[in-house]
Amino acid sequence: MLIKRNSNGIDLPFASEITPRHVFESRRDFIRKLAVGSIAGGALLEMASREAFAASSTAQKLVAQPNPAYVVLDKQTSYKDATTYNNFYEFGTDKESPARYASAMKARPWTVSIEGEIKKPMTLDIDSLLKLAPLEERVYRLRCVEGWSMVIPWIGYSLSELIKKVEPNSNAKYVEFVTLADKEAMHGLNRAVLDWPYVEGLRIDEANHPLALLTLGMYGEVLPNQNGAPVRIVTPWKYGFKSAKSIVKIRFVKDQPRTAWNLAAPREYGFYSNVNPQVDHPRWSQASERRIGEDGLFTKKRPTLMFNGYSQVASLYTGMDLKKFF
Ligand SMILES: Nc1nc2c(c(=O)[nH]1)N[C@H]1C(S)=C(S)[C@@H](COP(=O)(O)O)O[C@H]1N2
Numbered sequence: 001m002l003i004k005r006n007s008n009g010i011d012l013p014f015a016s017e018i019t020p021r022h023v024f025e026s027r028r029d030f031i032r033k034l035a036v037g038s039i040a041g042g043a044l045l046e047m048a049s050r051e052a053f054a055a056s057s058t059a060q061k062l063v064a065q066p067n068p069a070y071v072v073l074d075k076q077t078s079y080k081d082a083t084t085y086n087n088f089y090e091f092g093t094d095k096e097s098p099a100r101y102a103s104a105m106k107a108r109p110w111t112v113s114i115e116g117e118i119k120k121p122m123t124l125d126i127d128s129l130l131k132l133a134p135l136e137e138r139v140y141r142l143r144c145v146e147g148w149s150m151v152i153p154w155i156g157y158s159l160s161e162l163i164k165k166v167e168p169n170s171n172a173k174y175v176e177f178v179t180l181a182d183k184e185a186m187h188g189l190n191r192a193v194l195d196w197p198y199v200e201g202l203r204i205d206e207a208n209h210p211l212a213l214l215t216l217g218m219y220g221e222v223l224p225n226q227n228g229a230p231v232r233i234v235t236p237w238k239y240g241f242k243s244a245k246s247i248v249k250i251r252f253v254k255d256q257p258r259t260a261w262n263l264a265a266p267r268e269y270g271f272y273s274n275v276n277p278q279v280d281h282p283r284w285s286q287a288s289e290r291r292i293g294e295d296g297l298f299t300k301k302r303p304t305l306m307f308n309g310y311s312q313v314a315s316l317y318t319g320m321d322l323k324k325f326f
């Protein structure tokens, strides 16, 4: 297959060369059905027209270099599970709502304003973000505080690349991420579950840790809306809620940011929220987790690992009591 790339790393295939993943998968499924002889002439016709329709899909591919230093070997979560079982409360609080409603959000055009204690405040659009550093594919575990986890091939680059560019001054002790709060597109904002907009934050040294990923895509494509299009953070050693979706503002600040979940329930969700099997949530154990896609009556839960298995971050917390700073 011939692929033309523009300078953003987005490939520009000719229309006839596009094979969106769902077409590819349905084709594979079709071949399988054909093999077991369960498909009739009528269904064949239906398949053909479905393909013609799907060929005009706009799911934009992203070319990224796999970075073997950041690839967990666990089996990857299926694209379907990763895009239909989500937490994105702006679109409703149940797991299916983001996939159902997030298409109302317009992920382009989009700008991210970078402000606060930095020498070079700037507003970047998505094309500039895509060009800021070489795109890498990294397969990370993501562990939700609710007790489930996924393994996702993300696309992006270390957040430190962006931080370097804006030149923080010595007052920049924390980084705050402010996400989209658009009442028109996000019906979840009508309910005061959280104090909107959803805000998250990291200490500056956490934000500068190479694992912290400024994320623009997953599974070889731009981020689906329900996963936080067009730009989110992924901090895999922390519970999933620290990985703020659909970011519109990044602020460098002196004081620890007041983050959405910490504000809503300070005794349950700390600022740090490092994955820690030894510190239980007040209402449930954090010692083990359910891997999405592995559920079955007899499937064993997996033990949760300290820092979600990312022991390279441990030195960020030397001397800190992680029961107190949970
Ligand atoms: N803006 C925003 N970001 C968010 C959330 C949210 O509700 N709103 N939920 C968080 C939670 S609880 C989790 S577990 C992850 C889920 O990411 P995923 O749906 O891509 O797996 O997104 C996080 N980022």
Ligand SMILES: [Mo]
Pocket: 087, 143, 144, 145, 146, 239, 240, 241
């Ligand atoms: Mo979560």
